[in-house]
Amino acid sequence: MMDLAVRDIRHDLGRFVLTALGLGMLLSIVLAMTGIYNGMVVDATVLPDTLGADLWVVQRDTKGPFAESSRVPLRLAERLRAVPGVSRTRSYVSFNVQRTGVDGRVQRFMLAGLSWPDDTGDLLLLAQGRSLRAPHYEVVVDVSLGLPLDAQLSIGRDVFSVVGITSGMVSSGGDPMLFVSVADALNIQNDLSNEALRLEGEARLARVRRSEYGRDPASLARAGQPRLPALTPPPVNAVLVDVQPGQDPVALRQRLEQWPDISVYTLEEQRALLVRGVIDRARRQIGLFRTLLVVISAIVMGLIVYTMTLDKMHSLALLKLLGARRGVILRLILEQSMLLGLLSFFVALLIGELLFGHFPRRVLVADSDRLALAGVVAGISGAAGLVGLRKALSADPNQVLAS
Amino acid sequence: MTEPARRTVVSAENLSKTYGEGALRVEALKPTSFEARAGEVVAILGPSGSGKSTLLTILGLINAPTTGSLRIGEVQVIENALPRTSLERQRRQQIGFVFQRSNLIPFLTAEENVRLSLEIDGVNAYESRKRARALLENLGLDKRLLSLPAKLSGGEAQRVAIARALIHRPSVVLADEPTASLDSSRGRQVMELFRDAAHAQGAAVLVVTHDHRTLDLVDRILEMEDGRLTERARAPGAGRSPA
Numbered sequence: 226m227m228d229l230a231v232r233d234i235r236h237d238l239g240r241f242v243l244t245a246l247g248l249g250m251l252l253s254i255v256l257a258m259t260g261i262y263n264g265m266v267v268d269a270t271v272l273p274d275t276l277g278a279d280l281w282v283v284q285r286d287t288k289g290p291f292a293e294s295s296r297v298p299l300r301l302a303e304r305l306r307a308v309p310g311v312s313r314t315r316s317y318v319s320f321n322v323q324r325t326g327v328d329g330r331v332q333r334f335m336l337a338g339l340s341w342p343d344d345t346g347d348l349l350l351l352a353q354g355r356s357l358r359a360p361h362y363e364v365v366v367d368v369s370l371g372l373p374l375d376a377q378l379s380i381g382r383d384v385f386s387v388v389g390i391t392s393g394m395v396s397s398g399g400d401p402m403l404f405v406s407v408a409d410a411l412n413i414q415n416d417l418s419n420e421a422l423r424l425e426g427e428a429r430l431a432r433v434r435r436s437e438y439g440r441d442p443a444s445l446a447r448a449g450q451p452r453l454p455a456l457t458p459p460p461v462n463a464v465l466v467d468v469q470p471g472q473d474p475v476a477l478r479q480r481l482e483q484w485p486d487i488s489v490y491t492l493e494e495q496r497a498l499l500v501r502g503v504i505d506r507a508r509r510q511i512g513l514f515r516t517l518l519v520v521i522s523a524i525v526m527g528l529i530v531y532t533m534t535l536d537k538m539h540s541l542a543l544l545k546l547l548g549a550r551r552g553v554i555l556r557l558i559l560e561q562s563m564l565l566g567l568l569s570f571f572v573a574l575l576i577g578e579l580l581f582g583h584f585p586r587r588v589l590v591a592d593s594d595r596l597a598l599a600g601v602v603a604g605i606s607g608a609a610g611l612v613g614l615r616k617a618l619s620a621d622p623n624q625v626l627a628s
Numbered sequence: 629m630t631e632p633a634r635r636t637v638v639s640a641e642n643l644s645k646t647y648g649e650g651a652l653r654v655e656a657l658k659p660t661s662f663e664a665r666a667g668e669v670v671a672i673l674g675p676s677g678s679g680k681s682t683l684l685t686i687l688g689l690i691n692a693p694t695t696g697s698l699r700i701g702e703v704q705v706i707e708n709a710l711p712r713t714s715l716e717r718q719r720r721q722q723i724g725f726v727f728q729r730s731n732l733i734p735f736l737t738a739e740e741n742v743r744l745s746l747e748i749d750g751v752n753a754y755e756s757r758k759r760a761r762a763l764l765e766n767l768g769l770d771k772r773l774l775s776l777p778a779k780l781s782g783g784e785a786q787r788v789a790i791a792r793a794l795i796h797r798p799s800v801v802l803a804d805e806p807t808a809s810l811d812s813s814r815g816r817q818v819m820e821l822f823r824d825a826a827h828a829q830g831a832a833v834l835v836v837t838h839d840h841r842t843l844d845l846v847d848r849i850l851e852m853e854d855g856r857l858t859e860r861a862r863a864p865g866a867g868r869s870p871a
Contacts, residue, residue, distance in 0.1 A: 226747045227740060236735030236776070540733045546690065547792075548720025549748045550713075622690045625731055626681060626804060 249572020
């Protein structure tokens with residue numbers, strides 16, 4: 226039996242291709258939503274995954290630096306290093322920075338501190354350059370910031386030299402990440418203006434004058450010096466703990482949890498907090514939007530196949546008059562619906578290949594997602610075909626005689 | 629007349645069709661009996677609304693009669709109340725249809741339109757292509773095999789439609805006003821095609837027509853009026869005997 230579906234498509238190929246293009250664009254949005262959804266999860270977890278610590282030690286009763294404000298003393302890292310079973314500790318600090326670049330455009334990024342010299346950034350996914358070799362004024366930036374190697378970057382009062390470029394290191398908000406030493410990060414975070422420093426010095430002098438030390442001229446002189454540290458060392462957000470080989474991180478965590486001033490999370494718990502907490506609303510919103518798009522695609526495709534069937538009602542009536550079996554009509558309608566779905570699917574894949582890389586945020590489409598979309602498209606095509614088939618089987622041979 | 633030409637291929641007894649009930653009851657076809665033999669071309673005349681189309685849909689196994697029986701070829705198709713699938717098979721094997729408009733499938737070429745009648749009955753593509761080409765060449769359409777219906781003239785399209793009706797060697801060809809949209813010369817050509825096919829294939833050709841210009845080419849004339857079918861007597865020598 227000749228392939229009627231292919232012959233009908235061939236007869237009006239332009240219309241069929243344009244329809245598939247339109248439908249393919251719709252499906253590409255479904256694919257994009259899936260990719261953005263995946264990308265969001267990867268973006269959210271790329272930092273803890275890259276840093277790779279076994280335990281995250283944070284301020285007591287907080288969920289850690291990615292969920293809420295967490296402040297722990299800088300010296301906590303040394304206390305933890307003394308615990309049996311701990312092989313390495315690293316202080317961690319991160320915060321968002323928004324600045325205006327030399328071209329006048331607003332740059333937004335997340336600055337993270339590496340616990341130099343214990344952590345120079347060797348674990349970072351470096352695409353170019355090197356990790357940190359000096360405790361100050363060196364920075365590793367993500368490629369999405371658009372800076373080349375050896376570029377000079379002014380942050381706060383200091384100028385940093387770009388020594389390395391990472392790929393795919395972004396925050397849960399999709400902003401590029403920059404890595405400097407913890408000391409530099411704390412300097413930037415706690416930088417005070419001249420006016421603030423002067424007021425701080427005066428306040429300190431006033432406090433000394435009111436105390437018994439105010440009667441000692443030497444103490445008064447020391448208190449008035451601007452270089453005297455005004456406060457205790459600034460806190461960091463967390464301490465990353467690596468467990469010695471053969472040690473159980475969970476057991477170590479249970480021991481550390483007995484300390485009154487900290488909470489401890491495993492890497493998996495930190496990841497779960499990020500995925501289920503920080504990006505949960507966005508994730509669910511994208512999930513719902515994706516579901517809505519699938520439903521819309523199904524309705525649109527059903528209408529297209531129905532309209533294609535309406536256009537053929539006279540031919541279908543003629544086929545019935547000539548004695549064609551139902552299978553002939555069933556094959557015609559379902560095959561066209563499936564071919565439309567197939568072509569649309571490949572259009573969606575092609576659009577994805579061409580465009581998703583240019584999206585401002587990571588769009589991560591896995592083979593399993595493509596396979597899932599193929600399944601969805603097959604389902605939609607089948608359902609749309611059934612809608613068309615229902616109409617097709619109602620074709621009345623009398624129409625041919627009446628025409 | 630050859631032996632196959634005498635065989636009765638259509639036999640209708642007391643066929644009637646009634647629509648509606650009570651006061652709305654309309655008797656579209658009053659009890660009608662007639663026969664058509666192999667090789668005969670029979671014209672059915674009558675004004676609009678006289679019941680010609682109703683009779684055609686019953687003979688074409690599209691609509692069921694209210695009463696009566698119908699035999700096409702060797703099969704008692706109506707009285708036995710054949711299931712839908714069997715009626716479809718009878719339609720594709722025993723009946724050929726030709727209409728006022730060619731009613732070709734617009735997305736198939738002339739050759740494919742003709743092949744369709746064979747392939748929906750399971751004939752393979754090689755065989756159907758061979759037979760379709762041979763028939764279309766006989767009808768002078770050898771240069772139009774790959775043309776779509778939109779590219780054919782009215783006469784060419786109607787010849788393709790006739791080829792489609794004849795390709796599977798049906799017992800009966802039902803033609804509804806096949807010459808109405810053609811000029812006199814082309815109309816006669818079409819009727820001559822029917823005559824030749826009827827004689828060559830041993831099929832009965834029933835032609836519903838208003839076209840009195842071609843009645844000299846038919847063997848019998850049936851007249852329909854108010855749902856009743858009667859045979860018109862013909863003057864001796866009128867019409868042509870089969871060759």
